[in-house]
Each structure stands twice: as C-alpha cells, then as structure tokens.
Amino acid sequence: MPSxxxxxxxxxxxxxxxxxxxxxxxxxxxxxxxxxxxxYWCGVIVAGYAFYRPAGSIAAWLSPxxxxxxxxxxxxxxxxxxxxxxxxVWLTGWHGGTMRMPSLEEAVALYGQxxxxxxxxxxxxxxIAQQQRARRALASVDIEASPVAAxxxxxxxxxxxxxxxxxxxxxxxxxxxxxxxxxxxxxEDHYVRAHTASGxxxxxxxxxxxxxxxxxxxxxxxxxxxxxxRAAVTGVRREGRNLRLTLTGGLEAxxxxxxxxxLEAAGWF
Numbered sequence: 001m002p003s004x005x006x007x008x009x010x011x012x013x014x015x016x017x018x019x020x021x022x023x024x025x026x027x028x029x030x031x032x033x034x035x036x037x038x039x040y041w042c043g044v045i046v047a048g049y050a051f052y053r054p055a056g057s058i059a060a061w062l063s064p065x066x067x068x069x070x071x072x073x074x075x076x077x078x079x080x081x082x083x084x085x086x087x088x089v090w091l092t093g094w095h096g097g098t099m100r101m102p103s104l105e106e107a108v109a110l111y112g113q114x115x116x117x118x119x120x121x122x123x124x125x126x127x128i129a130q131q132q133r134a135r136r137a138l139a140s141v142d143i144e145a146s147p148v149a150a151x152x153x154x155x156x157x158x159x160x161x162x163x164x165x166x167x168x169x170x171x172x173x174x175x176x177x178x179x180x181x182x183x184x185x186x187x188e189d190h191y192v193r194a195h196t197a198s199g200x201x202x203x204x205x206x207x208x209x210x211x212x213x214x215x216x217x218x219x220x221x222x223x224x225x226x227x228x229x230r231a232a233v234t235g236v237r238r239e240g241r242n243l244r245l246t247l248t249g250g251l252e253a254x255x256x257x258x259x260x261x262x263l264e265a266a267g268w269f
Contacts, residue, residue, distance in 0.1 A: 010125070014049055017121060018042030027113050040092075045121065047088055051081040052122050060129070060250060070199070071126065078122045082115045089114055170213035173203050182217070183232040183248050185210055187225035195251055222263060226253040236269040245269070 021041035022034060029037055055077035063070040090102055090110060102110065171180045174194055181197040191202040192210045203210070211221050219229040228245055235246040236255075243255040245268075255263060263269065 010049065010053070011046065013124070013128075014045045014121075015042055017124070018045040021045065021117070026117075044089060044092065045117075048081075048085050048118060048121065051085045052078065052118060053125075055081040056122060056125060056129075074122060074126050075119075078119050079115070081122075082111060082118045085118060086111045086114045168214045168217045170210055173205075173213075175201055182214075182219075182229055184229060184251060184253055185214075185227040186253075195247075195249070197248065220259070220263065220266075220268075222259050223254045223256045228253050230268065233268060243269075 018041045019038065022037040024030075025032075025037055029040065032040070056074060059073035059077040060070060063073045066073070086107070171182065174180060174182070174196065177198065178194065178196040178201055179198045183195045183197065185207065186193040186195065187207040188202065190206070191204055192207055193200050193202050207221075207225065207227070211227050214227065217229065218231060219227055221227045222245060228247065232248045233245050234248060237244045237246055237252070241257065243260050245253045245255060247253060
C-alpha cells in the first residue's frame with residue numbers, strides 16, 4: 001500500500017502527464033478547447049490511477065511468487081486494468097456521450113486507444129519504481145562492499161562483533177543477473193529463494209546449508225524458512241503476538257516467536 005507521501009508524488013506526476021496530453025490533444029480531442037482538454041485529460045489520467053496503481057502493486061507482489069519477470073506482470077496488469085478504464089472513458093462521453101452500449105468495433109477501438117495511454121503511464125511508474133528500489137538497495141543494503149558485522153547465530157548476541165574475511169561462499173551461487181546485494185533467503189520445499197536488489201531466483205540446497213555459507217554476513221535466520229540481511233530491514237509490523245520484518249523491495253519476513261526477544265535485544269527493532 002503506497003504511503004500518503006508516495007500518493008502525493010504519484011498525483012503530481014499524473015497531473016504533469018495530464019497537462020502534456022491536453023497540449024498534444026490525441027485521439028481527436030484536439031478539436032476541443034484547451035481548457036476542456038486540460039480538465040478532461042487530467043481527470044482521465046488521475047481516474048486511471050485507481051485502476052492501474054493497485055494492478056501494478058499486485059504485479060510486483062506476484063512476480064517473485066510466480067517466478068516470472070516483473071515487467072511481464074506489469075504488462076498483464078496494464079492489460080487487465082484497461083478493461084474497467086475503457087468503461088470509464090466511454091461513460092465520460094469521449095465517444096459521443098450517449099448512454100448506450102458500444103458496438104464491438106467501437107469497444108475494440110476504444111480499448112486499444114486506452115491501452116496505449118495506460119501502457120505509457122504504467123511504464124513511467126514502473127521505471128520510477130525500479131529506480132526507487134535501486135536507490136533504496138544501494139543506500140541500505142551495501143553488503144558486498146562492507147562485510148562488517150558477524151552473523152547472528154541461533155543464540156543472538158546483543159552486540160555482534162565485526163569480523164573480517166572473504167565474502168560469503170553463498171554469494172557465488174547467485175546468478176550474475178541478480179548481483180550480490182542479498183536481501184533475504186526464503187525456503188521453498190527443497191530450494192531456497194534468494195532475494196536480491198535485482199530480483200530473485202531458486203537455488204537447489206537446504207536452508208541450513210545456505211545459512212552456513214552466509215558466514216561473515218550481518219544477518220540472521222529469523223524464522224525456520226527465512227534468513228534476513230540485517231541492513232535490508234526497513235521496519236517491523238505487528239499482528240497481535242506475531243511480528244513481520246519489512247524489507248527492502250517490499251518483502252516481508254515472519255519472525256519466529258522464539259527469535260523475537262533475541263532480535264529485539266540485538267537492536268533489530
């Protein structure tokens with residue numbers, strides 16, 4: 001769920017796009033006055049936010065779980081979000097203002113036009129999201145450049161000592177496209193899913209073996225099925241007696257009840 005600040009930023013971007021569309025006057029709207037075009041296009045672009053923004057959030061959430069590239073999920077989200085958006089555009093009177101069902105030819109043409117605009121706007125937000133994610137990762141997960149603190153073992157010390165030594169062997173298992181900025185490991189059957197600042201992938205090995213190969217990195221196995229890099233933690237969310245760590249890139253990792261007190265004592269939250 002985007003924050004109030006993020007929504008304000010998004011709306012500012014949408015207004016700028018709406019003004020640009022009013023100036024261009026695409027799809028025959030240039031015949032109307034500039035004032036009408038400005039009101040119309042800003043309204044349509046902002047209304048589209050209600051459909052495309054949730055669809056984009058769902059796409060980002062589903063991508064690692066379905067093991068597909070995130071951009072393909074954004075494309076699917078755009079295609080789906082264009083359906084209700086086309087209905088809104090038809091009802092606003094862009095195509096005559098008559099309260100009737102469009103013909104198949106009119107519906108297909110309208111869908112195509114709305115899809116073009118929706119795709120442009122959606123791609124702008126996708127690229128912005130990618131840049132924001134990269135900046136957060138570089139700012140908060142500089143693990144490769146500074147292996148400074150010892151890993152938190154099963155009994156977590158209150159003040160981990162900063163060791164020196166070679167990079168964790170597990171990082172050599174990561175595909176080159178994922179880089180080496182590790183955020184978390186998630187157990188999936190006989191695999192572990194490595195989440196990095198550049199994406200995620202499955203690696204065939206046991207969680208305990210993967211954790212053993214992370215010696216030298218500041219992190220902890222916070223749950224039976226999750227290991228988390230300490231620098232990737234951006235907050236904590238409580239659900240009754242349960243805790244979940246929020247991580248860079250929008251991930252969430254559950255905290256085992258037996259680990260909560262030790263993590264809190266170690267200053268994780």
